[in-house]
Structure formats: structure tokens, C-alpha cells
Amino acid sequence: MSPALRVPCRELEEFAVSCLVAAGAPVQHARTAAGHLVRTDAFGVHSHGLKNLGGYLDKARRGGLDLAATPTTVVDGPAYCLLDAHRGLGMVGGHTGVRVAVEKARTTGVALVVVGESTHFGAAGLYALAAAEAGMVGIVGSNVDPNMTVPGARGKVLGNNPLAYAVPAGRHPPVMLDIALSQVASLKVVAARDAGERVPEGWIVDGAGRPTTDPSRYPAEGAMVPMSAHKGYGLAVLVDVLTGVLASGPTSDQIPSWLFEPEAPNGVAHVFVVIDPVVLGGSPPFGQRVDDYLDRLHAAPLAGGAREILHPGQLEWRRHEDALAHGVELPDDVADALVSTGRCLGVRVPWG
Structure with a gap:
């Protein structure tokens, strides 16, 4: 197994800024959006981070979003x-x-x-x-x-x-x-669908409103629970x-x-x-x-087999600290999305 791709936060942010500016966003708007998306990935929430950059820019190209507003x-x-x-x-x-x-x-x-x-x-x-x-x-x-x-x-x-x-x-x-x-964010169902994977029980229903673990027809059919x-x-x-x-x-x-x-x-x-x-x-x-x-x-007393009790957000802060120290770990689908977005705009990704 190849080692995980890690990219420094600053390099990812500059890449995203360059893409947004190339697409027509003012620099300050680009920095606001890029900083938010990179920090989201640093917290480990890849479904809402840089993976969506291409979607935002595509929406702007098609007239549904004004990058300069x-x-x-x-x-x-x-x-x-x-x-x-x-x-x-x-x-x-x-x-x-x-x-x-x-x-x-x-x-x-x-x-x-x-x-x-x-x-x-x-x-x-x-x-x-x-x-x-x-x-x-x-x-x-x-x-x-x-x-x-x-x-x-x-x-x-x-x-x-x-x-x-x-x-x-x-x-x-x-x-x-x-x-x-x-039960779960919609983008996670879309990610499972794109990967050809099933989702856990209780996430979605099919077109008839019946529980299913098959996301292959989502979102054309079915709904979240x-x-x-x-x-x-x-x-x-x-x-x-x-x-x-x-x-x-x-x-x-x-x-x-x-x-x-x-x-x-x-x-x-x-x-x-x-x-x-x-x-x-x-x-x-x-x-x-x-x-x-x-x-x-x-x-508080630990349940059998438990090692610690975390408060809300504590796990994400640990990921964030790791990302600041060692770079953001990018899943393959996120890296592929950034390569595609950069290629469309003539912006090189900040890795090999």
C-alpha cells in the first residue's frame, strides 16, 4: 500500500486561491473560501472540504453562482x-x-x-x-x-x-x-454511490420509501432518513x-x-x-x-473496553493538530478531484 498523500495546509490554500482567482473570484473572496475549505479538510471532514471546489466553480461557470458577489x-x-x-x-x-x-x-x-x-x-x-x-x-x-x-x-x-x-x-x-x-450527510451517500459501495442500514430509503443500503439510484430516487x-x-x-x-x-x-x-x-x-x-x-x-x-x-466511569471519553469536537481537534504538523492527508477521491479542477483552470496541484 502506497503512503497516504499529505500536503501542507498553506500549499493547499494557495492552490485553491489560484483556482478561484483563475475562475474570476476576487482575491479576498478566494482567500476566504480557500481558507474555509482547507481547514475543513484539516479537521478530517473531507465530504465538505476541497473536494467540492470544482463543484462551486462549475456552478459559477453555468451561472448559478456569482464568484464576485x-x-x-x-x-x-x-x-x-x-x-x-x-x-x-x-x-x-x-x-x-x-x-x-x-x-x-x-x-x-x-x-x-x-x-x-x-x-x-x-x-x-x-x-x-x-x-x-x-x-x-x-x-x-x-x-x-x-x-x-x-x-x-x-x-x-x-x-x-x-x-x-x-x-x-x-x-x-x-x-x-x-x-x-x-442520519448522515448527503455527500457521504453520494461518495458511497460513486465508489460503488453500500451504505449502512438506516441512512436512506428507496423510491418507494422502504429502507435500503443501495445508494446507486440516489439522488434520482430515494431520500435520506x-x-x-x-x-x-x-x-x-x-x-x-x-x-x-x-x-x-x-x-x-x-x-x-x-x-x-x-x-x-x-x-x-x-x-x-x-x-x-x-x-x-x-x-x-x-x-x-x-x-x-x-x-x-x-x-466519568468508563464502559467496559473503552479507553477514554471525548467531548464534542475533541477528535476533530486531534486531526487538525496532526494536519498542521504533518500536512492534510488527502483521500484519493479528493486528490483526484483537485487534479481535475486544476487541469481545467491551468493550475498545478502542489504535489508530484
């Missing part, structure tokens, strides 16, 4: 804001939204920002992490195109609208959770209300696929809730209280 303000208040992303890069709309929310929360303690008319913004957790790295609690959601059935229905009804949070700590890195509200049945369904509805409904835009049942309908504007919306824990005071400082809480979780 910059978000503008529609409604602005002391603790709230509605932005219009103008079909721009989702990462640009996402990072603008969380930055505005952090700035407002520094004054008001709590802030709500909604970004409408956006596109697929990658891993939701990194926007929540941006708030945590500013010392604040971040809660993030986005609606997406319909890929999930709901109890009692047949076919795709709602998106598996992702929900994420991040909490700053002290000695520990921020606590993070980023979940799709289906909600996480924990009615619980995932209920949370997906909440995310739709906080995004599409608040933005006066489409809800997930009305959104065209960013990946499979590249010529169509995506129209998704994102929500960012940021809380500054300083405003509530308390002693010891918030970060220390979070550390003490995590220490108690880690010290």
Missing part, C-alpha cells in the same frame, strides 16, 4: 441583521454573517444575523468556531435543498438542514458539534424557519440542488446566533467553568 445589508439593528449574499460564494456569505454577529454581540451581548440568497457554504461548524475563537458561543444553521424524507412521507420533503455550535474554553480547544439532521426520526424532522423545520422563512426566501422544499442543478441559483439561507458570555458575569471566568465541566465529563 459581496453581501449587502437589507435590515440592520443593534442586535440583528439581514444580509443578501447575491448568489455569491457561500463561504463569503457565511464568514460575513458570523463576523457581523460577533461585532454586534460585543455591544449587545447577543446577536442574530440571517444571510439570504446564498449558496452552499461548506461545513457549518467552522462559522460557529469563528465565534468561539472570538470568545463567544456560536450557533449556526443553514437550509439546503430537499434530500430527506419525513415520517409518513415518500420521497424528498425537506433538506437535512445542518445545525452546529461551538463554545470557547480555556485549557481545552473550543467544544464543537456540526451535524446534518439526517431524518436523524432519530421525528426529532431530526422537528429540528430541520426549526432551521428552515430561522433561515428561509426569516429571510423571506425559499424553504428547503423549494431549493434547487447546488450540486445537481448547477445552472440554478441555490437561494439557501444561513443563520448565526452569537452570545457573549461576559455579559452574564460569573466567577470563575467562563472559559474556566467550561474547562471544569469538560474535566468532569472526561472523568
